[in-house]
Amino acid sequence: MSRSLKILLSLVDLAILALIAAILFAAFGLGDVISRVWSGATFSWDNFNPFSREPGLMGLTPLVWTALVAVPTALFVPVAAYWFEKKQVPVGVRFALVRLRALALLVLYLILAGPSLVDSEFYKEGSKVAVLIDDSLSMGTEAREFSIFNVLDDREADDIRRLREQLESQGLRIDNPASKGFVTLTPEELSVRNFVRQVVRERAQRLLKRLGELHGRRFDIAAWQLKRTEVERLQREADIKQSELSAELAKDEKLQDASTRRRLETELRAVLDRLAGAERSFSEQLEGDVRDPKILQKRALIGNLLETVHPEGPRRWDIACELVAPGNRLALPQGQSLSLIDLVRQRAEEAEAAGDPEKRSKRRPMPSVRYFVFSTKFGREVTTDEAILEVQPDDLDFRTPQGRLSEIDQALAEVRRYYTADDDLASIVILTDGRDTSGTDARDEGRRRVAMRSTKGKRSSEVVCVAIGNPKPVKVLELLAVSADKEVLKGDFVDFKLKIRADKGYRADKAGGRLGQRVKIILCEDSPGNPVVYDELNGRPVRGPADTEFELPEEELSECKVRFKPKTAGKHVYFLKLNDDRLPDEDTYRNNVAEHYLEVIDRKIKVLYIEQSFRWEARALNDALKRDKKLLYQGYFIDADEGWPQPTSNYDEEVKKQVKPLRNAFSDGARLIREKDEWLKLNYDVIILGDIDPDGREFRLEHWEWIEEWVSRNQGGLILLAGMRNSPRRYANFERAKALFPVEIENLPRDYDTRVDVTRMKYYRLTPAGRAHELMRLSSNQQRNDELWGSVVDGNFRRGQLNGYYWYAPGAALKPAPAQALVRVVSESQVTAEGDVLIASQP
Template sequence: MIALSTPVFVAMATLVSTALSAASAPTAADVIETTRLEWLSLPPVWVLVLVILPALVLVCRWLYLAEPSGGRARWLPAVLRGALLSLVLLFLFHPVHSRQRVRVERPVAALLLDDSASLREHDLADLASELGLPREAERRAVVAAALERPLAELSQDYELLLYSFGSSLRALGGLDDLAAADGETRLGDALAALAAEARGRELTQVVLVTDGRVNAGRDPLAALASLATRQVPVSVVGVGDPEVPRDVRIADVTAPEVALAGDTVTLEVSVAARGYGGDVAQLSVTHAETHEQLARVDVVLPGDPGSSEVAQQLVRVSFVPEIEGDVDLALELTHMPGEADDVNNSARHLLRVEPGRINVLYVEGYPRYEFRFLRDSLLRVENMQVQFLLLSASEDYIQDSSAGVDPLQRLPTGLEYLLEHYHVIILGDVHPQDLGPEHEQFMADVKGFVEAGGGFLMIAGERWSPREYDGTDIADILPVIIGEYEQEQGNVWDAGQAFRPRLARPRDPHEIVSLKPDVDANQQLWEGEGGLAPMTWYYPVAKVRSTA
């Protein structure tokens, strides 16, 4: 790995140019046309000289002597007969007039650009200035600017195959498409994939632009064997500082785009560190306009002290927005001692805070315990406006609803109506056909509602849900694969016995099961004797969906 400076920038452009120009070939895709006369049955030269030509002379001599007339009159018939015989011999040699057109293609070269997350670092300040970029420009921007001119020149004479690689090899439309987002650098896999993809084509050169950090996949040297057997040269251009700087950064932020006033908002922040393992940094969330601090947590930085490898960990930070409207969130990691660059210590996220009322539609098949419990509970929540629809009720039954909310008389339909009037839809133990003659359209609308950002909850029941929804649009939005009922029922452990669920990740629980901010107290609430009441029934499913 080399450090790019101004001279190295010139060397990099020169290296790419000279490496690709090493293959001698026409500079354009020319068409060359040739014509020639071929003899398909022409005998070897010695047969023609030693056998056929002497035989032809003897025949002509015999024809001449056999002519009864003398003088000039004897020569003319002999010459004519000899010419005719020669013509017959020429036809026996099968003369063919052929025309050949040859298209000469431009030489093919491949350029592989590292697109891993390490290309977001800011360690090429001097070179960035020389290229007219801000000194804090990321590596990917510097690489794109440095290669722009030589690639434009070389593309006139060569067919360039442009790829990026990180976790996989991808065709690249242009230098501006570099994202530097992959958490893995599988250089060996990328070289093997290039060799497989270019099979059958004559590669003249491979140029590899990388910072040299490989953290996954096969050995790059082993992957080069397939290119070496084809005698394809590989030139490497190093990017970055050989003295790996210590650094902390906010690698990624996952957060909702819309929240309700008074509701808890949880941000999932991926914090990356190199050389600060075990040190403590502060992660703060502030309102970018008012500078009001909304949340702050201490982060024990991941990795080993002094290590040159980048380590990441997920940090959750929560706050409660009180003001409606657009909130520009500013996330900031404290500057660490010895950190050369703190530009990547911050991130922004725009959050839309809507009025703090949640509109809920709850559809249930019959008045089971779960329905009665949730009805009484939801009606007491002040910031919820709930409409209930009990399908087994008689026609003159007045459906329950929150105070000031009109009771339902029928099942609401239409995707636009659902999106306009509800934030969450709860579906209880309901047979799909009990939803009415347009039940398939309703299920399709619920799927569209979820895909547009709405919330959906299915409460399993012993009669219909979720068993009868297998293969429907509702099954597509469930976080589990339903599976065959009879088969899964046989996997039930201690059927009918009370049990307490165990958290899959007690030290890093999903926000759905995070009922208390303290992880130990939260685990005790779910699993301990003095916590939540034990469960007595559950619906067995095949497995959790991979996207859940």
């Protein structure tokens, strides 16, 4: 036997011995041995465990089968094969081959059992941090509370000078802010202002560097600022020219001056051409198509840079974004050099390490900070149904705050959907001003660290709220809305209704004996800098400056009303302002101004009144319409005697010549009109239909179609008067007529004719909608209005100074919205039910 064969056989013997030893160890726990050799490894049998002591085939355990069947068979079969083999093989070789075959059979048996060794290595990911940045409008240009370029205290003069010099050395032009005087700042206020200046210094430097990278070389930002100033000036000039031209075009054609109109048109075109040229110069400096995404990013970056160095100070958005910008060192903890995000991450990792029992766990590097902006979806270029939107930190340089509400609660709930059940969301950092939130106030969140349960329920997440804004308590005074008519006749009054929201600090406190803040109500015409004198404030005549002040009540929401008589016809824009400047500690003045567009019409209202007979209501109404000098009135009474002149306006000789009596309900005064389009050209503003017989020859079914189209096309005002004979009862089968009524007239009561007690006087109870409606406003003073119509006092109706009535159309149900009841029937007694509808409207 050769030497090499001997060595091979020796190795085979060692393998057999090792296998036998393994089998013996397996009988007493092979898994335990392997787990000691390979930490974290798991040994198992996929098909069957040959060393199991559980009963198996024929009631015998697999270990018995292995020891008494498998091993003897592996040894006996090779021996028997070579014992009966007839070939002449040397004895030494025969024994060697027996050992080899025995080893092969044993290995094959174990392989059939399916041995499996799984070596697992555990990696523990780092704790994760979610950064939520408020991108609502209140973080933007609406509030600039840090006038860092104003020297309010001598101690900050040097720092302001150094900041201006540094920014101007980088090519920025810093305008001088409006003077605010000198005050003595507390150490805390001085520290805050110094910190904001440091934010501006670092943010401006970083954005300028990035702008240069996008542009490929240094960008001439000073030239851009000069162009922007010129564009703003041209825009103001164009607005003025447009206003002058609109006023000229609003005049009656006979009063227009053609030369003045052409001059204004020429001047406006010239300004618009210069404005277009200035806009093109922006594209030239950006060196690209303004629709190119890269150019749009460049322009957005420039906008954020200029907002940061604004003379009135940076926006809250600028401060928030720079606090979380990668690599900044603005929020320096005591004795450390860490940014805000680095500090939060470090705290999360320390907390995790302190509670981590797995000493052998490995950590692999992963991006542990994700950035989100949160507010409502409105105004975003990417519209989602969620309150939050994930962004890359570098993209914050191109974003601006555009949402309406902060919705902190919803953002906290939704941010967890961005993490799996295995993620360790250790901290949530919220940067917000806490304004305009729809849920919990951010200042309440800032007073406590809220623990939110993770999805696995094993660990909570720390919520850190960073309040952006003035640390001093600020108050909110906001002009929420202004409502008024969009059109008014020259010589008529217009009532501006102002809805005001005020913080508790400004409101009255009767229990504490404190009066509400007095707010000056200012009305400006066509320009915020053009105040005009108005006539009444909340029904009180305005005789001097003191009469223009409104005292805030105890309620958070309050209303006041300004009555004004425009003197110039044409289209105007009116600005309503609260005070000349913001109040002490007020959040911002920008939400103290609102505008309303109004057209003052210098013409008379054209009215048509069609009635069946001379009932008492018709006679009174006809006489009033004839005398009203604001109307061009034509009436037609169907039952009038032939040859009797139909009524028209008769207040002066000129109007008598202008307005001709009608010869038919649908005529132009000279001839009968048979075509709908021809009748629509008469351009009536208001049509009043009385108690007309639907079966009469003068007013046919097709005329309802004419009136329906007149209402929809000409936006005319239709008044339908009830009567004891015909309207509305006999119109139940006329579909076009029913569509125009604001009440349901199909199911009137069977006792319609007898339900109303005509011997008992009834009165007018204004509904909330009626109290607010212009039609029911006999006085601008609400108290005086109630004195005229009547009011409910302690559950009892108290009649007003107006006489009542004896009959009305009973049982008509109000149609669904937008139909609304303005007046309901009431008697002078206790109010126990709503009462029938007396007057209703339908837009």
